[in-house]
Amino acid sequence: MNMTGIILRISTFTLASLLVIANATSVPAASSEADFKAAYAAAEATNKEAGGLRNQWTVTAEALADARKAADKGDFDRAVASAKEAEALAKASIFQATSEKEAWKNLEIR
Amino acid sequence: MALAAVALAALTLAAPAADTPDPVADAKAFRNFFVTKFPKVKLEDFVNGPYSMNEGMRRQWEEKEQFPPYEFSLDTGKEMFSRPFKNGKSYADCFPNQGIGVRQNYPYFDTNEGKVITLELALNKCREANGESALSYVRDDMAALTAYMAFTSRGKPFDIKIPDDPRALEAYQNGKRYFYxxxxxLNFSCATCHVQNPGERIRAEILAPALGILNAMPIYRSEWGGMGTISRRFTSCNSQIRGVPLEPQAEEYRDLEYYLSYVSNGLPISGPGSRP
Incomplete structure (x- = not known):
């Protein structure tokens, strides 16, 4: 794959990730603590699944930390948005690990 | 969400059928790829990483080697290596040839334990067997010890063996899979930088070729302001691409080291090294 191909692939991957996040983070106003707890638990469970595949992303942990910090301040709208972002990132890392089970062979020197 | 999933799925190319691992053919293809891509670079010079790719950097490095930044670590490593444990034994008692000039044989596959033993792991096993606590795999002491052992092995070609044991072949294959x-x-593999783009810049750095990339380890990195082990290099690479690193000396990392060392067989040990 040449440099342009790599950049195109990375750009498309990043764009797709952003689409996932944008979709996931469109949260209605006035979220409650219960909303945060549910969103956080879902994100944590998904990230744990990524951990089982040995493929967690640092940005997922950062988004989870942001969610906790916002919840501690009582800003549940932001806390829910960050938790949903974390869940979307964790899902993307699972997708990556799953697709790479075969796709790695495309890069192999033969 | 569905749109994004479709977009991501479209990026995944159809994978070829699984092949039976053939390390000898792999190593030949691996070497051939780099010597064809960089016909002006002498084979043994690939162990010098970015300096084999860029003349300006090479000149700076050659000047720096007059007073190499890893020298303090080397002295510390020699002193640590020679100092007896509390029970009177020493590292020399744990290694063939008293640990001198053996770096090129690590990692190896231990058929008794059924796993890859790296030099870093062997050093900690030696410590623990003699009642000493394990050293951190990513800190200065481990870097110093491996620096000294590499120094005593300079010029000796990597001689990594894959014994006739299906578990060894599996470890090799796992390492290869991890590499690619x-x-x-950021959706990067090790190969994204070190196969597809050696010699190219990533920010201010020039990427090293994968061929011979471990021969200079451990290294002093100006970016780190200190020495780094292979464990430190692997974990920091993962962090840089925004992946959560595995624990140092995890099976995946040991297998990766096994693969990368095997495909560099025949190239000389040049460690300890220094990098920008």
Whole structure:
């Protein structure tokens, strides 16, 4: 794959990730603590699944930390948005690990 | 969400059928790839990483080697290596040839334990067997010890063996898979930088070729302001692509080291090294 191909692939991957996040983070106003707890638990469970595949992303942990910090301040709208972002990132890392089970062979020197 | 999933799925190319691992053919293809891509670079010079790719950097490095930045670590490593444990034994008692000039044989596959033993792991096993606590795999003491052992092995060609044991072949194959697997939010594999783009810049750095990339380890990195082990290099690479690193000396990392060392067989040990 040449440099342009790599950049195109990375750009498309990043764009797709952003689409996932944008979709996931469109949260209605006035979220409650219960909303945060549910969103956080879902994100944590998904990230744990990524951990089982040995493929967690640092940005997922950062988004989870942001969610906790916002919840501690009582800003549940932001806390829910960050938790949903974390869940979307964790899902993307699972997708990556799953697709790479075969796709790695495309890069192999033969 | 569905749109994004479709977009991502479209990026995944159809994978070829699984092949039976053939390390000898792999190593030949691996070497051939780099010597064809860089016909002006002498084979043994690939162990010098970015300096084999860029003349300006090479000149700076050659000047720096007059007073190499890893020298303090080397002295510390020699002193640590010679100092007896509390029970009177020493590292020399744990290694063939008293640990002198043996770096090129690590990692090896231990058929008794059924796993890859790296030099870093062997050093800690030696410590623990003699009642000493294990050293951190990513800190200065481990870097110093491996620097000294590499120094006593300079010029000796990597001689990594894959014994006739299906578990060894599996470890090799796992290491290969790890090397080529994309990970982290940046969706990079080790190969993205070190196969597809050696010699190219990533920010201010010039990427090293994968061929011979471990021969200079451990290294002093100006970016780190200190020495780094292979464990430190692997974990920091993962962090840089926004992947959560595995624990140092995890099976995946040991297998990766096994693969990368095997495909560099025949190239000389040049460690300890220094890098920008």
């Amino acid at each position: 697997t994309r990970r982290g939010q």
